Amino acid sequence: xxxxxxxxxxxxxxxxxxxxxxxxxxxxxxxxxxxxxxxxxxxxxxxxxxxxxxxxxxxxxxxxxxxxxxxxxxxxxxxxxxxxxxxxxxxxxxxxxxxxxxxxxxxxxxxxxxxxxxxxxxxxxxxxxxxxxxxxxxxxxxxxxxxxxxxxxxxxxxxxxxxxxxxxxxxxxxxxxxxxxxxxxxxxxxxxxxxxxxxxxxxxxxxxxxxxxxxxxxxxxxxxxxxxxxxxxxx
Amino acid sequence: xxxxxxxxxxxxxxxxxxxxxxxxxxxxxxxxxxxxxxxxxxxxxxxxxxxxxxxxxxxxxxxxxxxxxxxxxxxxxxxxxxxxxxxxxxxxxxxxxxxxxxxxxxxxxxxxxxxxxxxxxxxxxxxxxxxxxxxxxxxxxxxxxxxxxxxxxxxxxxxxxxxxxxxxxxxxxxxxxxxxxxxxxxxxxxxxxxxxxxxxxxxxxxxxxxxxxxxxxxxxxxxxxxxxxxxxxxx
DNA sequence: ATTCGAAAAATAATTGATTATTTTCCAAAT
DNA sequence: ATTTGGAAAATAATCAATTATTTTTCGAAT
Numbered sequence: 001x002x003x004x005x006x007x008x009x010x011x012x013x014x015x016x017x018x019x020x021x022x023x024x025x026x027x028x029x030x031x032x033x034x035x036x037x038x039x040x041x042x043x044x045x046x047x048x049x050x051x052x053x054x055x056x057x058x059x060x061x062x063x064x065x066x067x068x069x070x071x072x073x074x075x076x077x078x079x080x081x082x083x084x085x086x087x088x089x090x091x092x093x094x095x096x097x098x099x100x101x102x103x104x105x106x107x108x109x110x111x112x113x114x115x116x117x118x119x120x121x122x123x124x125x126x127x128x129x130x131x132x133x134x135x136x137x138x139x140x141x142x143x144x145x146x147x148x149x150x151x152x153x154x155x156x157x158x159x160x161x162x163x164x165x166x167x168x169x170x171x172x173x174x175x176x177x178x179x180x181x182x183x184x185x186x187x188x189x190x191x192x193x194x195x196x197x198x199x200x201x202x203x204x205x206x207x208x209x210x211x212x213x214x215x216x217x218x219x220x221x222x223x224x225x226x227x228x229x230x231x232x233x234x235x
Numbered sequence: 236x237x238x239x240x241x242x243x244x245x246x247x248x249x250x251x252x253x254x255x256x257x258x259x260x261x262x263x264x265x266x267x268x269x270x271x272x273x274x275x276x277x278x279x280x281x282x283x284x285x286x287x288x289x290x291x292x293x294x295x296x297x298x299x300x301x302x303x304x305x306x307x308x309x310x311x312x313x314x315x316x317x318x319x320x321x322x323x324x325x326x327x328x329x330x331x332x333x334x335x336x337x338x339x340x341x342x343x344x345x346x347x348x349x350x351x352x353x354x355x356x357x358x359x360x361x362x363x364x365x366x367x368x369x370x371x372x373x374x375x376x377x378x379x380x381x382x383x384x385x386x387x388x389x390x391x392x393x394x395x396x397x398x399x400x401x402x403x404x405x406x407x408x409x410x411x412x413x414x415x416x417x418x419x420x421x422x423x424x425x426x427x428x429x430x431x432x433x434x435x436x437x438x439x440x441x442x443x444x445x446x447x448x449x450x451x452x453x454x455x456x457x458x459x460x461x462x463x464x465x466x467x468x469x470x
Numbered sequence: 471a472t473t474c475g476a477a478a479a480a481t482a483a484t485t486g487a488t489t490a491t492t493t494t495c496c497a498a499a500t
Numbered sequence: 501a502t503t504t505g506g507a508a509a510a511t512a513a514t515c516a517a518t519t520a521t522t523t524t525t526c527g528a529a530t
Contacts, residue, residue: 013491015307015513042481051515053288056483057295064299066393072250073521075482088391099330156323158301158404162397169393248521250483277511286485291513308491310512 016050021058023048028067028078029140029168031176036080039068066165067172081173083225089169090218096166097214098207100151100159105203108153113199119149120195124188144171146191150198150210174217177224190216255283256293263302263313264375264403266411271315274303301400302407316408318460324404325453331401332449333442335386335394340438343388348434354384355430359423379406381426385433385445409452412459 024044027033045055059076062068068076079085104112123142144167151163190213197206259279262268280290294311297303303311314320339347358377379402386398425448432441 012306012308017513018307040481041483052483053291053514056288056292057513060292060295060299064295066396071247072253073247073482085392088393092391092393095334096331156327157320158323158327158401166393252483275511276513287513288484292483308512 016048016054017057017061020048020050020054021061024058024062025065025067025168028062029172029175031172033078035078035172035176037078039076039078041075066169079169081176081225083222083229085169086173086218086221086225089166089173090214090221093163093166093170093214093218094211096159097147097151097163098210100154100156100163101198101207101210102203103156103159104151104153105198105201105206107155112149112153115149115152116146116195116199119146120192122146123191140171140175144168146195150195170214170217173221173225177221177228251283251285251289252292252296255285255290256296258283259293259297260300260302260403263297264407264410266407268313270313270407270411272313274311274313276310301404314404316411316460318457318464320404321408321453321456321460324401324408325449325456328398328401328405328449328453329446331394332382332386332398333445335389335391335398336433336442336445337438338391338394339386339388340433340436340441342390347384347388350384350387351381351430351434354381355427357381358426375406375410379403381430385430405449405452405456408456408460412456412463 024033033039039059041052041055041059045052048055059068059070063070063076067079069079070076119142123139123146147167148160148164151160154160190209194206194209194213197209259268268274274294276287276290276294280287283290294303294305298305298311302314304314305311354377358374358381382402383395383399386395389395425444429441429444429448432444
């Protein structure tokens with residue numbers, strides 16, 4: 001009874017800032033707002049039918065996420081993309097996600113295993129590369145959820161935050177630049193093998209599989225970006 | 236002539252938000268605003284003689300730095316301290332700063348070496364544990380500058396951002412909980428050895444020295460926190 | 471044609487008032 | 501003594517107007 005009351009008390013009124021930040025985050029990840037695009041605060045304010053204050057706050061949160069860059073007196077711009085940035089993101093994902101996975105395998109409890117299994121189930125049950133927008137968003141959510149649950153067992157909030165940010169940055173590249181964003185030859189198989197190795201506490205195997213998974217997507221992205229920048233010279 | 240004009244054009248009017256964020260960051264790092272302390276926006280607004288909007292924006296930036304935690308409708312609170320958090324910060328500093336240093340040694344150019352030498356010079360020339368506030372702040376600035384310059388040669392902005400954040404978090408622990416925050420037995424020697432190994436491109440030696448340096452401070456902090464929490468039971 | 475400087479326009483940032491939500495207080499009921 | 505519910509107080513969040521700064525435009529000078 002008391003636990004039930006506490007759970008209800010935690011349902012707090014979401015602020016406009018949080019709503020706006022979430023919506024803009026999605027738009028940026030999907031490429032709906034293009035990399036390097038200047039964000040005109042007055043126009044966006046009108047689109048959300050709000051005033052500038054919650055919008056500025058939302059932008060600050062997106063800056064923290066690495067999705068937007070800010071300069072005093074010059075406002076906000078969607079973070080540009082580049083080969084160099086992609087390389088960093090891929091390299092850091094490799095370094096930090098495997099680090100986090102290692103710690104998770106070390107420290108994660110049975111509850112974590114259960115959550116990994118659940119996230120894996122949801123990911124591999126979903127429609128992939130469906131044409132319907134809802135299907136894509138559902139898969140993207142399940143995908144992010146799986147990766148983040150995998151490392152959640154490390155119990156290190158700062159590290160999880162870094163990985164989350166890198167994961168989002170990588171997702172943006174994948175969604176903008178790959179024609180089939182979920183189009184690895186066998187993503188379900190890869191995700192399953194990673195998840196199973198992690199749950200079975202085979203740390204070396206799990207981290208090697210994760211590394212390969214990250215590298216594979218990274219290589220495809222690199223190719224796509226290079227092809228694109230041969231069509232359009234670098235800014 | 237054109238370069239000179241560009242340099243002048245880059246001198247932009249600093250915003251109140253940026254000023255407030257910087258001031259509050261210092262206050263938090265120094266422990267002037269205590270860990271876990273609720274930040275009353277109206278009171279702080281008055282202290283800065285400003286309105287609430289730039290203050291909220293400043294707070295968002297501090298949230299991004301990990302120095303403040305936020306909850307919708309409940310405002311802002313200085314990030315609490317704990318043994319668990321300290322352990323994570325120390326562990327991640329070890330993992331990430333050595334990673335960054337390795338990359339810097341790999342990629343850093345002569346200009347980077349020069350900057351490391353300069354930062355080392357400034358650090359070892361300064362007054363340590365002086366009683367004057369300016370001396371402490373000067374040393375703290377030089378200390379942070381040295382560590383961040385050391386890794387700056389990695390040329391990876393995200394990684395540098397993570398390391399900066401961890402470094403700040405660690406600095407806060409050091410300044411609040413150690414009676415002599417710069418009081419390692421021979422910090423100048425340690426810093427010098429790390430810097431010289433890095434400039435000489437002896438990667439293994441530099442990273443081992445850095446690890447030991449981080450671990451030493453971490454152990455002292457752990458001891459100090461444990462002693463304190465035996466006096467005051469955990470919240 | 472290019473550069474410069476000033477004015478106009480656009481945009482960023484801040485203000486102080488208002489509205490929304492949470493916290494605290496207090497009296498009544500158990 | 502404890503719990504509940506409502507009102508008051510405090511605080512968080514947002515608004516729309518105003519101010520500050522940057523960017524764009526345009527005419528004059530070179």
